[in-house]
Amino acid sequence: MKKLLALLVSLSTVIGPCYTASAATNNAIEETNLGGVRVEGTITYANAPDQPIPLAKNPIFLYINGSIYSADVIIENDRTLVPLRFISERLGAQVAWDDATRKVTITDGDNTIELIIGDSNPKLNGKTIPIDAAPKIYNDYTYVPLRFIAEALGCKVDWFDGTAAYNGAGPEPDVPHYPIGDRQVMISRYSADLVPLKPQEALDILKQQLIIAYGRRFGVAFSPLDTMPNSTDEQETYRYYIPHISVVYENDRFYAIHFVWTFFVDKYTGTVFLFYGGSPATFYLFNPYTPGGMIGFVG
DSSP states (O other), rough: OHHHHHHHTTTSOSOOOOOOTTTTTOOOSSOEEEEEEEEEEEOOOOOOOTOOOOSSSOEEEEETTTTTEEEOOOOETEEEEEEEEHHHHHOOEEEEETTTTTTEEEEEEEEEEETTTTTOOOOOOOOOOOSOOOOOETEEEEEEEEHHHHHHHOOOOEEEEOTTIIIISSSSOSSSSSSOOOOEEEEOOOOOOOOOOOHHHHHHHHHHHHHHHHHHHHHOOOOOOOOOOOSSSSHHHHHHHHOOOEEEEEOOSEEEEEEEEEEEEEEEEEEEEEEEEESEEEEEEEOOOOOTOOGGGGG
């Protein structure tokens, strides 16, 4: 296991030029913060490896445009409440607080959202949007129902409550989710100018990287096999699996593709991540130029 983890960690070390997506992908969108994220009772970000953030017991993970955050999501009276300022600012909106009136004003492009703590009748451009739970203060943040975020900020919202299959008792569920977190809130809002990769384009990006890694691993040029070999030989098995990879499921930001481990291809940038579901659960920025190639750690 120690050898396996050491080899996995080496995947995040840049040894040669990282393969990038085709010119068809977008460069006008920020990369997610998943590269190097580790979760095991705490969440540790690659840019702050010495500052792990403790997580609540059985937390609800918050994903915004594909990035994972440690902000609290709470369930109260069967309603999901989320931090308004935290989410708004990460979507590019501006938030102002009036302490005297306990009023929050959000400027989001041409839209203005106004709400008062304790008042279940916030306004969008002067029009009332009744909500079934009044805004409240929790840990110094204003919390509102998740549905309000979708309506006021024009977001897509997905909820994943975890399943027995997801927790290891069966196949991966094909509904939108991320591999970290049994319960998840996924909030996304992407510019209409951004054109996502098609599934086949994402598969082609990963295949090219796997072929590079295969050469690094075995020291020979890759050649595909059309039928599964009657053998457990690693090299021959990979010759079959690489051209036969497929998308297992997708969420707002990634295509999930299984090849020994699960890879995630960013729909908007073409960046490839490798997910390790052991301890700690970790996303690695995939680099096929690592010594031994990407598959050096397998077995």
